[in-house]
Amino acid sequence: MRALTFIIDPATGSLTVEGLGPDSTSVPPADLLPAPHEVNCARPAAVPPLARSARMPGVCEQMLQVACLYHGSVIDGPGRRSVLQVQGCLGRCSGCYVPYTHDQSAGTALPVAVVLAALLSSAGEPRDGVSVTGGEPFLQPAGLLALLRVLRAAGQHTTVYTGYTLAALSVRPEPEVRAALSLIDLLIDGPYVAGLAEGAGEWRGSRNQHLIHHPGSLPSPSNGACPESHPG
Ligand code: SF4
Incomplete structure (x- = not known):
């Protein structure tokens, strides 16, 4: 049966x-x-030729180090997602199920325009939004920001996973980090803790992680606060 x-x-x-x-x-x-x-969950996305995708208006020449791109995921955020998995993470969470994304020099360096063209391809499965997972997206804040700006302009719902807590991200000095946070619809924050994996529910890897809607609208932690930091 x-x-x-x-x-x-x-x-x-x-x-x-x-x-x-x-x-x-x-x-x-x-x-x-x-x-x-x-439907075909996690169908690999076709990467278009640079010459064609580079004509996408409004996209600067930022690059992203990419582990993979795929369509049709039902586990990386609400609905059916087209997904960018970035390459590079300093976290080293015990039990991490994507250790191949840790090495910052592995993967493929792609212009953001190419990544966008692959994610927004009309040849993909029905799409309720775009998710960015890792690896660690906030190791590449400038590329992440460039990507999110176009996704927001295109009306795409965005979900971003990070091994940092929102408190730790909120005190990062790079302006791109705060700008990126302001463009995210759903942030799933915090490191993966294997001992808290059971009962994590939809989208999260472990129970310590938070589903934070519109993280850029939340107030910054007060000066002197000691933000919970990334395990790396
Ligand atoms: S932050 Fe994510 S990718 Fe990085 S080690 Fe932890 S679980 Fe793995």
Whole structure:
């Protein structure tokens, strides 16, 4: 007997059924639902040629060190996401499930215009927003800011994961960090703590992490505060 898993996204109301094979012809109760269509979670995104994507207006010449790009994720934020996974992290959380993203010299350096063209490709699965995960996005604040500016102008909902706490980010001296925070719709902050993984719920890796909507609208910690820092 085939096991089916039904996932109802609380943000969009969409229903995803996992476990269907190529021989599956119907989903119970199919008579109550719209006609199904196949989805492909984490389908790799095609990286377009530089010459074509570089004509995207309003994008400066910032670069991002990229681990991978993919469409159709249902685990990296609300709804179905196109995802940029950046390369490079100093965190070294015990039990990190993406250790291949740690080395800052690995991955591929891509112009932000190219990353955007891949993420916003109309050839992708239905998209409810764009997520940036890692690695550590805030190790590349200038590239992250350039990316977020275009995504905001394009009306895309943005989710950004970081191993830093918001308190630690709020006292970073680079103006790009605060500007980037002001453009994020949902920040998921804090290091991964394996001992707190159970029951973390949707989108988070461990229970210590916070879902912070519009982090740029929150007041900065007062002077003298001792922000919780990144484990790295
Ligand atoms: S911050 Fe994320 S990518 Fe970095 S070590 Fe921790 S879990 Fe891994």
